[in-house]
Amino acid sequence: MNRLMGRLFATRYQCNVQNNLHTSGKDFAWTKNTLPQSFLHCNKKIYPPQEIGEEPRPAFVCHQKTNIKYSHEKLWYIACFVRGLTVDEAIKQLSFVNKKGASFVKETILEAQDLAVKEHNVEFKSNLWIAESFSGKGMHIKGIRRHARGRLGEVRYQYSHYFVRLEEGKPPEDYFKRNPLNAQQQLDKWLDQMRKRKIINSF
Amino acid sequence: MANTVLTKLHPLWRPPQLICLPSRTTTTKHFDPKFRTHRAKKYQKIELPDMNEDENKFSEQKMRQKMKERGILPPRPWMERPFYIGATGGIFEPYVPPEGDGKASLVSTSRAKQTVQLLEKKSKSMLAIRKVKSFDEDFDTKEFCQQAQNIYIKAHESLVNGFRYQPGFWELAVSAPVPQRARQAVGPGTSHLIVITVRFHSRQQLAVYDRFGRLLHGSEILAKDVLEYVVFEKHLSNLYGAWRVHDKIIPDWAPPKDPSRLTRVKPDPEPVKVEEEVGEAQKDEQPAIADK
Numbered sequence: 001m002n003r004l005m006g007r008l009f010a011t012r013y014q015c016n017v018q019n020n021l022h023t024s025g026k027d028f029a030w031t032k033n034t035l036p037q038s039f040l041h042c043n044k045k046i047y048p049p050q051e052i053g054e055e056p057r058p059a060f061v062c063h064q065k066t067n068i069k070y071s072h073e074k075l076w077y078i079a080c081f082v083r084g085l086t087v088d089e090a091i092k093q094l095s096f097v098n099k100k101g102a103s104f105v106k107e108t109i110l111e112a113q114d115l116a117v118k119e120h121n122v123e124f125k126s127n128l129w130i131a132e133s134f135s136g137k138g139m140h141i142k143g144i145r146r147h148a149r150g151r152l153g154e155v156r157y158q159y160s161h162y163f164v165r166l167e168e169g170k171p172p173e174d175y176f177k178r179n180p181l182n183a184q185q186q187l188d189k190w191l192d193q194m195r196k197r198k199i200i201n202s203f
Numbered sequence: 204m205a206n207t208v209l210t211k212l213h214p215l216w217r218p219p220q221l222i223c224l225p226s227r228t229t230t231t232k233h234f235d236p237k238f239r240t241h242r243a244k245k246y247q248k249i250e251l252p253d254m255n256e257d258e259n260k261f262s263e264q265k266m267r268q269k270m271k272e273r274g275i276l277p278p279r280p281w282m283e284r285p286f287y288i289g290a291t292g293g294i295f296e297p298y299v300p301p302e303g304d305g306k307a308s309l310v311s312t313s314r315a316k317q318t319v320q321l322l323e324k325k326s327k328s329m330l331a332i333r334k335v336k337s338f339d340e341d342f343d344t345k346e347f348c349q350q351a352q353n354i355y356i357k358a359h360e361s362l363v364n365g366f367r368y369q370p371g372f373w374e375l376a377v378s379a380p381v382p383q384r385a386r387q388a389v390g391p392g393t394s395h396l397i398v399i400t401v402r403f404h405s406r407q408q409l410a411v412y413d414r415f416g417r418l419l420h421g422s423e424i425l426a427k428d429v430l431e432y433v434v435f436e437k438h439l440s441n442l443y444g445a446w447r448v449h450d451k452i453i454p455d456w457a458p459p460k461d462p463s464r465l466t467r468v469k470p471d472p473e474p475v476k477v478e479e480e481v482g483e484a485q486k487d488e489q490p491a492i493a494d495k
Contacts, residue, residue, distance in 0.1 A: 023283045023284040023285070023286050045414070046414055046416075047414065047415050047416040048416050049372075049410075049412045049416045049418075050412075050416045050417060050418070052423075052424075056415075056417045057415040057416055057417060058415075059413075059414075059415050059417075066254070066255075067254030067255060068255075069251070069253075069254075117468075120413075120414065121413040121414070121415070121417070121419065121465060123465045123466060125468075138254075139254070141249065141251065143246065143247055143249050144246075144247040145245055145246050145247070146245040146246075146247075147245075155246065157249065157251055159254060
């Protein structure tokens with residue numbers, strides 16, 4: 001209800017906001033925001049200017065989709081699925097995932113990609129990868145279900161949030177650190193360990 | 204007995220129902236929907252809010268209906284305080300900088316025209332100065348130029364520090380001894396707004412960074428020659444009126460701007476709407492009402 005009130009004021013307020021000209025107090029239209037804020041604050045962080053010849057700092061953009069009518073636990077699987085992929089690959093993969101949440105994730109990534117190009121000085125929209133992707137718990141509404149012998153069961157109608165951070169550049173080679181060493185490296189490591197052994201009571 | 208071939212040949216024998224069913228792709232549904240309605244009845248009906256619907260796109264009727272449902276009164280009328288604007292939107296009689304900053308040859312047609320016009324305007328300019336002196340007796344053109352330069356520097360510094368993401372870098376390396384005053388013009392009627400165009404010739408450095416500290420425009424080590432015609436404005440009849448930077452005149456012969464460092468995708472051109480002609484043929488096709 002608070003939100004609707006806020007929106008109502010916002011509609012009246014819109015003509016002034018567009019012109020950026022208003023002389024009354026800001027608090028007049030204030031309603032408490034219950035949506036997650038801290039993740040989007042990363043978008044406002046300012047980094048110091050870089051020296052000449054320094055490698056350009058990769059741009060990133062944080063984006064979220066709030067109060068999706070979907071369980072955050074189910075959404076988590078899809079969020080994990082796209083981590084460490086390029087944006088194009090993620091979108092291609094998600095369009096074949098036969099789950100309700102996949103469409104929300106895909107939409108959010110596309111929105112974030114658009115934001116990156118329009119507002120965060122990213123030159124090529126395909127030159128992005130998914131650096132962070134996770135789900136959060138949103139509003140939960142409890143309902144009632146009837147059982148036998150006059151008993152009740154609790155039903156939860158769950159809403160969830162989805163958060164994504166896109167970073168400029170190519171994804172790391174081994175995002176999940178599954179196989180950090182190749183065969184030669186493993187052999188070298190083993191040899192090294194063997195040579196470092198200490199034989200007790202020897203010279 | 205029940206499984207013999209004879210029973211299967213019987214006309215009443217039906218093939219198993221599984222074959223008749225179309226293949227299912229969704230796996231979340233119960234294979235037998237018989238008790239679906241019964242199970243649904245066990246749940247208490249709740250109206251779940253759609254949190255992502257856009258209230259701005261509601262029609263007036265729907266908004267009214269929603270507010271009635273929730274018992275909300277329409278919002279109070281928005282109370283804005285009045286405010287005063289002491290500046291004009293445009294420039295009166297904008298100064299036209301002579302071609303090539305007055306150094307182009309007199310033979311060129313536009314330059315010759317401009318010299319003639321300049322003589323006409325000079326007399327007007329003198330009148331304007333007299334007007335300023337009638338309000339401000341201490342007005343001195345040389346002093347004003349120094350004052351204008353200070354305003355110009357302050358304006359640039361605050362502009363650079365107030366960039367949206369990253370404070371930029373701006374420095375006035377060398378300024379011409381005193382910026383030359385180019386022209387005055389007085390606003391029409393009794394408004395007593397005066398506009399003075401000042402020519403600034405200076406060397407400046409500018410570097411603009413984005414949020415990540417990457418260089419977007421300019422350079423911190425290279426200085427550039429800048430020639431600008433800056434318009435200052437003052438409301439004379441206002442006792443507390445102050446000189447303000449009002450506008451900048453960019454002449455036609457000015458060199459083109461540096462291109463942006465980033466490439467962008469060119470947006471698709473908007474599709475041209477083809478209006479469908481409502482031909483007379485359509486009108487004729489309407490069946491005539493039969494006489495009774």
